[in-house]
Every structure is written in structure tokens, then in C-alpha cells.
Amino acid sequence: MFESPGISYATLWPVLLVLGVACAGVVVEAFAPRAARFNAQVFLALAGLAAALAGTVIVGAGPSLGVSTGEGALIVDGPGVFSQGLVLLVSLGGVALFAERRLDNGVSAFAGQAAALPGTPAERTASQRGLEHTEVYPLMMFAVGGMMLFCVSGDLLMLFVALEVLSLPLYLLTGLARRRRLLSQEAALKYFLLGAFSSGIFLYGLALVYGFAGSMSLAEIGEVAAEEGSSPLLLLGIGLMAVGLLFKTGAVPFHSWTPDVYQGAPTPVTAWMSAATKIAAFAAMLRLFYVAFGAEGDIWRPAIGVVAVLTMLLGASFAVVQTDVKRMLGYSAVAHTGFLLTGLLGVQTDAFGSTQAVLFYLTAYGFATLGSFAIVSLVRGPNGEAGALDRWAGLGRTNPWVAATFAVFLLSMAGLPLTAGFIGKWGVFAAALGAGQWPVVVVAIGSSIIAIFFYVRMIMLMFFTDPSEDAAAVVTPSYATTIVIALSAVATVLLGVIPGPVLSLLVDAGGFIG
């Protein structure tokens, strides 16, 4: 006899709302006249995300926190809801950046008509008619829905489905840049092929773990693993699943797509996905490793430690030699993955453990990366964004405010005191030290110093170098982008000066449960 599983709509309605808004966006795309689509899509997306954000706050404060629903497929617990809220927050910023149309003569950063070949009359016609793809908003909503599910997945099947729901729209969004379309299409191809490859590996690992435990539920896998001890089947499964997740987070040796995609994708997409994907992927990774594979910690901790060391060193070293701003920030994102993995090496505790440390780091990094890519989209030349580093020289003299805000984000990513990044780094290092992982922490401190070098070099370039002949100019954006940059900067400084409220919120949220 089949009994339908009970679903707790009281805790899941924010996710369902976001996915519903995505479907509504598809309907708008099909039936609304072209002229009305932009406003309708932006309104739907902003209203849906804001309502869902309010929903996560209500769920987080409500009594139903910590329920397992849908036969254990979804676990709505404190850290899960916190990361959902964080994803929604950066996605609100993402919509504002997507909707920016003042930077490029009244058109958005997305291709006028993706099907028109680059350099053909069809493309020019599309450009002259001011066409734009408003499908990007529903695509983004589907990805946000997938990310929210990824944060609260309680079994392997939900983990896989959520991973795909968040990935597929990202592949498409990467290839939709209006300018430098060949670069953008190449980035999309690389992202797609490597992403599909890694999800194949993830799925095979999933099958082996299921073969070992006989259950899809993370909590039950944890129990079986604790009882029966490790078997080759389980270890192989953990390894293959780790490869899939390490790919999504951009860890060495699976990082090669990160700088390519960050450079090739339209800058608003880069800004949003560099923050949101990392938040969702690390939330899922923490839950998987602590809840399902907690008993095998002695085996996966050294392996993840090696990956963390390689990721930090390679990310920071390659960032030093880059000549393109987006690419440099891409390699810096790789280095940050290493720091986050350092936090994963710690253990979950009732007080400020590694779950809290990693989530705080994600908060700090999310705002810094969103704001810094938003600023990258403002600094332009005659042919679109000025990526080359030497064209940024002297920006601090011509546009002190923009350069100073960029410097705030860079200093936070470097982890200097009085910025959010410092508290974040301190947290993950303390968590790893608490678990006796001091060799990794020593390397992490070394990599931080390498990282400070290239962040500070960028600041020196902006403030203490004379502008070159073809120096880039700052284009005045609309209010939406200005507000996103300003709020990110305020959050970056506030979290560094008074981190107390967020830290205590995280401690109240507790650890991941099965």
C-alpha cells in the first residue's frame, strides 16, 4: 500500500514561491507583449525573492524549525534556512544588476538575440531594435529555487536533483553576454561539459553510497556507516561524491572552469553566481559530510585537507600573475574555496563550530564578491567593460569613490581587520585549529599573505599610478546598481566592526541535523 508523504508547507513555501515565480515568468514570456516583458519580469523576480526572504525569516524564527519533511527528503534546520536567506539576499542584488540598462546605451548586459550569430546582420538588427532576452529572469529564479533546495536536501536523490536544477540555468546564463560573445559561448561550453562530467561522477558516487547503506536518507547513511564501519564501497562513494561537490565549489584540481567562466559570463551573472553558488554548494557539502559521512571523518579530513592546501596555494599564486580583473577575481574565488574547505575540516559543536565559521565566511565573501563584480561592470571603455588591469591605473584619482569602495571589497577579501573578511578568516582558522589541523592553517596563513599581495597591488594601481592613455572611465549606473554596491560595502564594513549579531544568530541556528 502506498502512502503519500506528508509535506510541511509551512516551512517550504519560500522555495515553492520562488519556483512558482519562475513558472509565472515563463508564462509572461509566452503571453505578454515584448514591450511589457522587462518591467513585468523584474517586478515578479524582485517581489518573489523579497517575499521568499521574508518567508525564510518567518520560518527561521518560527517553531517549526528543524522539521524533516517529505519522508526526510528535506530537512529545514537552522543552518539550512540561514543559507537559504543568504542565497535570497544576494539574488535580490543579482536581479538589480541583471536589470541594469544604463551602462550600455539603454540595453542590458545580455545578448539581444542569442540565436543570431556574432558579427552577422541579424545580430546588428537585433541590436538596433533594442531586443533583449528577458528569459534570464525565469532562468535565474529556477537556479535560485535549486539552490534553496540544495541547502536543505536531506537525501541523496534531492541532493542530485537540486544540483542539476541550479546548474542547468547557470550554463545557459553564462553564454548570453551581449559583448565578447565568442568568449561567452566558449565559457558556456566549458562550464557545461565539465559540469555534466562532474555531475556524472557525483551520481556514480551516490549510487555506490546507496549500495553500501541501502538508503537514500543522509541520516540513515550516517547511522549505517557508524555501525558497520568503513567499507571500500562507501569510501569510493564518498570520494566520487566529493569530486562532484568540489567541482561545483571550484577547488583544485577541479578549478579550471572557474576563471574561464567568471571572465566569459556576463558580469551581472558572474557577480550573482560567484556568491550564490558558493553559498548553496558549501551548505550542501557541510550537511553531507557532517551528517552522512561524519563517522568517516578520520578518512576524509586528510584528503580534504590536501585539497584545501592545493586550492589556497594555487588560487592565490595564479591570481598574482593575472592581467584581467575578472580573471584575477576568479582565481581569488578559487583561493577562497580553499579557505572555506579549511573550515570544513573542523567539527560541528553547539557553540561556534565550523558550521558557523563557514557560514559567516560565506556571508562575508558573498557581499564582497557581489559588490566587487558590480563595480567591474561600471568601469568601461568604448568597447564595453575594461577588463585589462593597466586600464584601471589611476582610477582612484579620477573616481575616488568607486575606487575606494572597490578597495573596501578587496581588503575584506584579503582579510584585513575591521572588515568582514577578517572575522571570517579568523573563524575558519579557529575551527580547523580546534580539530588539530594546524598544518593546513599554517598554509592558509601563508596563502593569505600571498593573497594580500595582489589585492594591495590592485589598490596601489588605482591610487598611486598615473592613468594610461586608454584609461577606463566610470559610467554612472542606475539607482539599482548603486544601491547594491552601497549596501554590499556597508555590510562588509558592519560585519567587520560589529559581527556580534550575525555570530549569535548563527550560534542560535545550531548545527546541521540529519
Added chain:
Amino acid sequence: MTDNTTAYVILSAILFTIGTIGVLTRRNAIVVFMCVELMLNAANLALVAFSRMHGNLDGQVTAFFVMVVAAAEVVVGLAIIMTIFRTRNTASVDEPRMLKW
């Protein structure tokens, strides 16, 4: 694990290995993509075999979801490969090399 299951799991491991080697060595994006599909189907075979071994339906249900996901992936993947092919008249994964280091 009964001998019967072992045979299926070994077959799935062989298919998975063929798929992986194909992704790493083939140069045509379409063939690379077909190798990824082979990896997904290898996982499906393992899921169904384990499902029978454990006597529950979880693995079989998952296999259905994987098929749906694979179909969705084809839609997205072929769209991306098509645009690249129309721009460059080649589907080789070595040809586009503007993004390096």
C-alpha cells in the same frame, strides 16, 4: 552482496570507466557529451542493481529521476553546442581557446 548483484555492479563500473575515458580523450563535444550520458546510465544500472539487492525501491525511483535530468541536460547541452558550432563550424573542444590561464 549476492553474486548476481556483483555482476551487474561490475558491468556498471566498466560502462562508467568507458564513459570517463571517453570524456577525457575524445575531442568532439557531441561525443564527449554522449560519454557523459553513458556515465549517467552506468550509475542508473548500479542504482537498479543495488535497489534489488536491498529489496527497496529507492534506487529504482532515483533511476527515473536521473533519466529526466539527463533529458533536461541534453536540451541545454545541445543548445550550447549548436551555438558554438554555428559560430565556428566545428564542435571540437580543442578549437575554442580564447580563455587560457
